[in-house]
Amino acid sequence: MAKVNLAFLNDLVQAITRGERRDRVRGDGRGTLTAQNLLMRPAQERLAAACDVLMGRIGEAARIAVAEQALAAYAELDAGGRRDFFALLRDRFGADPDPIRKAYAAYDADPSAGHLAQLFEAVEPRRQTLLRRLNMAPGATLKLVGMRADLLDAIREDPALAPIDGDFAHLLSSWFNRGFLRLERVDWSTPAAILEKIIAYESVHKMSGWEDLRRRLDAADRRCYAFFHPATGDEPLIFVEVALTRAIPDAIAPILNAPRPDAAADADTAVFYSINNSLRGLKGVSFGNLLIKQVVAVLQAELPELRTFVTLSPAPGFAGWLARQDGAAAEKLLNALEQGDWQGDPAAADRLRPDVEAMAAQYFTRARARSGAPADPVARFHLGNGAAAWRVNWPADLAPGAVKNAHGLMINYLYDPAAIETQHEAFVRDGTVATGAPLAEVLNRNPEPLK
């Protein structure tokens, strides 16, 4: 490796000390660069130099080496260094105003397709080209996804970096085009290198280790599917865990703790009980919708006896929403949930249940975020996919996080292949929330919002 680096830096130095970039280098007061002293420059400097070289007129094979070098230098940066780099991307690799003005003037005079094309070209930030060239290095795509995750963090610290996120999102959407994804079953014959990622990325219902993993993958009543992308290899981009059951489940513990069956159960229901996006850097490039629908198709083909496709989903916003409700009823319920012994006393739970269900029904069907979409993020996802809110279940998950965020509430969303498209459209058009019979019954029993 050392030899390769030297060779590359040699090239780099030649490139930098020659031609138009020399001035700037000199301007930095470094005097003449040699491979040796460049090797010892800080990562940030090496990264900036490599980016300049990448945008210059070097050959394509050399570009791969320089891109590799740039990504290696990036990997050495700390959070501050990364913010500086993103600022550099924003400030040095934008677009030149003059060509934009010229192109716009032409377009403004005659908004033809040709002028639009020229304007589009003038307007595209140079960093898109830079990112495409960085992507030529082996393994670069995953690293750029990671860089995007870093960027999202950096924007939280410094909102002025936000404009360049569009460029990342634009390119990642193109590279991760749904047509390039490969749906694969993950099971016990899957390489350990992938399985350990499933353990690591499972965040909805954490796994305790390999035995737990095996229970979820390697049993006649379980399935796991993931999307992979050719450029990110072994990385499961998103995965869903499925339990095959006799009926729609109303609690998570029986699924997580069930012993392994000897034979395939007489299942009629597929329960999507955990869906995980693995890579934060792919935010906004969503695959979940497609994953569920493709898995439904795969399961229908393999197990024609399955009749029902349903989730068992958390309600992460319920506790917060409830706490924000005014009115005696809400207050009383909150009190009971926070202080009562419903976790240990089934009879107490039975007494509370009607009120919890009523409030939950209200939460899923009427509570809205400022954007007008459902307040619950998981509801937004499934309803947006065209699923129906089927049934609220309480208490359904006694894990500490679920108690804290949702007082133990869970919900089933039903994926009925015949209704998905219509429901999706109604939801998109006017926010209609499709409801299943059990939830509808709760709503009928409680025509007025609890106050």
Next chain:
Amino acid sequence: MAKVNLAFLNDLVQAITRGERRDRVRGDGRGTLTAQNLLMRPAQERLAAACDVLMGRIGEAARIAVAEQALAAYAELDAGGRRDFFALLRDRFGADPDPIRKAYAAYDADPSAGHLAQLFEAVEPRRQTLLRRLNMAPGATLKLVGMRADLLDAIREDPALAPIDGDFAHLLSSWFNRGFLRLERVDWSTPAAILEKIIAYESVHKMSGWEDLRRRLDAADRRCYAFFHPATGDEPLIFVEVALTRAIPDAIAPILNAPRPDAAADADTAVFYSINNSLRGLKGVSFGNLLIKQVVAVLQAELPELRTFVTLSPAPGFAGWLARQDGAAAEKLLNALEQGDWQGDPAAADRLRPDVEAMAAQYFTRARARSGAPADPVARFHLGNGAAAWRVNWPADLAPGAVKNAHGLMINYLYDPAAIETQHEAFVRDGTVATGAPLAEVLNRNPEPLK
């Protein structure tokens, strides 16, 4: 399939007859559409309708079905229908001027990164989104590459379609990012479905059939490598045929006709004697540079005894260029080449050779296209890659095409890994043509251009 189509068209009709697109549909005077009568509409109408649906708010799984349908309808079009469709892409799927004007005004007042990002978004033609959605269908990528090839044809007929080529080029460059390519050896254990494409796409030195193919692939002294892309599966995007020899060859026939050796030759030279781009639709998304350099690396690792990496390349522009030269010497040479019996009479060839070599040396080092680049297109490619023009060989190829285009002339370009980058840069910077010792000697013997 019929059932799927009906289901899709049902969705399509529902989507079209509802909401904002109803008017337009009605405006066409078609009255109420039903699945049945839409099924019988012409392909062009179905394609246009599917595109509208794709840009609307349907679910992602439905998009895949609609995209499939759109591509199937496209496949039914004839050249005229395709031109109409491209015009539709240009005219109906451009960008709205109003948002552009608003975004530009903001940018013009304050050319910040944020305003640039907004302008970029406003300016991106809607057909880019459309093409991305079409690409969601299974096998779509290859079909879109084919659509681009059709577009190039269509532009030749109707240059006013040219502006939308940029959108295709933009997306294809992104999808066919070099980081996604997979270099693979093609040999006798390769599936026949790939091999028949090699036979079909070989256009430099045509193959006569499977036996000829086998000679070129399945022998100790031959190699073939191709780039594949995960989204286009079995399609070899570009491939190179390599002969392993004892010295730099000066004619093509001995390579094409050599009997299969019993054992690996004591080769010290790898000859790239045929490089073929397979897909016209990927014009401008070039892989050749990278292919050659990666193959050099693979061969160096596998066969460390190889010392020389060289092409044996055609000179497709030589005859045309020569015919355009003024002066008695050129005229005399042209005469001799066109009428003399150098093909059948080695002594005649020997007599002519010094003049041919002198003229050829001039052609490769001094003849320029209007752009300033070398006149010979193959020379542009290899010199641009950083290769050196090593030696002119005459007569080297007596195939009718080679005699017609180049009077039988061929040339070796030398890929010296240590010199590639420097030569590439000198060529890009100021057009310097690197020359090998044999060619330099010819130039020394003929310091002045022949006239």
Next chain:
Amino acid sequence: MAKVNLAFLNDLVQAITRGERRDRVRGDGRGTLTAQNLLMRPAQERLAAACDVLMGRIGEAARIAVAEQALAAYAELDAGGRRDFFALLRDRFGADPDPIRKAYAAYDADPSAGHLAQLFEAVEPRRQTLLRRLNMAPGATLKLVGMRADLLDAIREDPALAPIDGDFAHLLSSWFNRGFLRLERVDWSTPAAILEKIIAYESVHKMSGWEDLRRRLDAADRRCYAFFHPATGDEPLIFVEVALTRAIPDAIAPILNAPRPDAAADADTAVFYSINNSLRGLKGVSFGNLLIKQVVAVLQAELPELRTFVTLSPAPGFAGWLARQDGAAAEKLLNALEQGDWQGDPAAADRLRPDVEAMAAQYFTRARARSGAPADPVARFHLGNGAAAWRVNWPADLAPGAVKNAHGLMINYLYDPAAIETQHEAFVRDGTVATGAPLAEVLNRNPEPLK
């Protein structure tokens, strides 16, 4: 390689010149062997020496090298040399009589399981151990199958070599245990290295080249399946070609010459129209029975609309049998078949058909070989598998061989999964030939044998 050989021969010489084998070597009058002069010994001598070494006490890794050497030397032998080698196997690598006598005496006195085991061990010819050790070399299994084919040839020349065939058959049966076979579909995505073997091994209906192959493999109405064995890699041991049709075919030409359909036909019938054993050396280790039944199962699973599984088979013994029949009717028919213009004149064929069918029905149901089995070898195979003789077809194959051997006659054998086992057993128990309705009708029309 030269180095390896030298090293091996060094070992070989060390092994030979030391220990108990020295005498024999000396006895040959060769004096002291050196690696150098052994290298120059004839292949036969090297092979014999290697066999001796293999049976001695060398290490296992060395055995692999020596086995490789032995097989290489064997490959150099001509037919005479091979016969000498087989005689050596018979004479020098049998079993010692003394231990056999001792073991038998013990068994005779007390035929216990223990004594039987000892006798079995004493009786096993040493060449079985030798062949097992030869089989340790890479690629040895296929070479030993080839050696067995050579042996079958040699036995025809010299029947006294016959006894050692049992040892080959014994070992090959064990190695090619049906449990080790892998059924695979062969199609256009199969490596060319396998496909060229299909072309070469097809002997029932010869292929004219790759285009013909493609028609038989790569079409919606065709299938091809082969058995592979892990130790013989790419070698298709046996393969069957299948046509998917609308009814039971009565002639081969429409199958061989049909154009490729655009889409899968509405097939209800799978026709096994060509079954080929590839390796003569596996004679007696038959896979055909299993192949057909596994392919039936695969096709039933993939294409549930298939109702009928049937062959279109040659009748290679019909012409010879007919010529041997006495009686005026037979003589008249033979005359008409040999001299009439039924090939060119459909009306003439129509007139002849009833007699041909009657005689053919008799041939398939009553003609017996001396062993009591059906006279027709293909009939023996399919009836033995439990198939029924369904229908005789004439004229069905006008290829020269088929006219010569069977006057153009073909027959369908029907594989009815529900009846196979019963029919197989009845055939094995008392030679009952199961007949289908069409053939039964012919027999009913002709209750008495034609004379």
Next chain:
Amino acid sequence: MAKVNLAFLNDLVQAITRGERRDRVRGDGRGTLTAQNLLMRPAQERLAAACDVLMGRIGEAARIAVAEQALAAYAELDAGGRRDFFALLRDRFGADPDPIRKAYAAYDADPSAGHLAQLFEAVEPRRQTLLRRLNMAPGATLKLVGMRADLLDAIREDPALAPIDGDFAHLLSSWFNRGFLRLERVDWSTPAAILEKIIAYESVHKMSGWEDLRRRLDAADRRCYAFFHPATGDEPLIFVEVALTRAIPDAIAPILNAPRPDAAADADTAVFYSINNSLRGLKGVSFGNLLIKQVVAVLQAELPELRTFVTLSPAPGFAGWLARQDGAAAEKLLNALEQGDWQGDPAAADRLRPDVEAMAAQYFTRARARSGAPADPVARFHLGNGAAAWRVNWPADLAPGAVKNAHGLMINYLYDPAAIETQHEAFVRDGTVATGAPLAEVLNRNPEPLK
């Protein structure tokens, strides 16, 4: 599955109640069998019936089903039932004495190759055919290996079952011919289904779980290789764990507990520190010799900088042997080892070491089993492979088992590719133990055995 069973048993019943086997069935007093009541018979009866059917004249496809059934019934047996089955194999599936006597008489009169072949055939126990037919069922080979392991247990209980072990050994040797084995690297990209077997089968230095496994497989300084057989799929038959180090290690803990290095060490030594046979049923069908030599070859090719190939091996018989030695010196040493605080006190260990080494040297070079082979079983294996006893290390392993069996002693065996064959032969010929320089030095210091 139920349907298949019924169908099979139907066949089975048909086969049994018909023909020659009817009497025996009736003789058992069971009256007429029906599928229904056979289904309810005990496993042992079903197994015996299936074996009879397998030896009868059923078709080959039916054989597969019956074999599957037989193996399923076998799996239901307990230890007693298995012993009964083995007795049945011995008593009912031997060989008929009459044909043996006849064949022997002919051989005795004329011991020709032909007569030998006939005798061999007569003598082969019928159970070999039975086992071959059982092996036709899917997955049968591994089950038969398991059956052999059961047999070895059963023989320990009832030595009269021993004679049939030869038949198992005979067939397994043939099926597991070294030529059929596939060497594969096992690493972190290996399927979990294989990796969990590596954890389970590792018995030399137990693994604590997946993290421990990962340390041993997935690091730049570690390798693991296993032999697989095509008929037993995912089952690693034998595997070796390798550490790459800078010198020959003298203790196991540093290898087992070393942290994962960031980069590949500058290793010059490959240490085979754990070799495990997985399947007891393959006893006597040894692969270890070949495994080590092939791994040496693979490592030499991949890492040419490796100079030394060595084991770090236990000495499982040392403690027992030492306890059996007479003489004051041995007694004193034993005392010190059993009671001294050498484990906790390095100075004490230093004082003891010369005596331990002297005694260990004696153990490895002079202690013999009754057969004349080295007393230590691991020594027998490595010395028999041609390795040299390189160096004794003490204390080298403080795991409880190693302290109990070997007082913490370990030894390195050196595999020098250039010396292996000579040392192997000398060891086989006259028991010569090759010793390395360090061990030789110990021996020189202690020319006389300690007493």
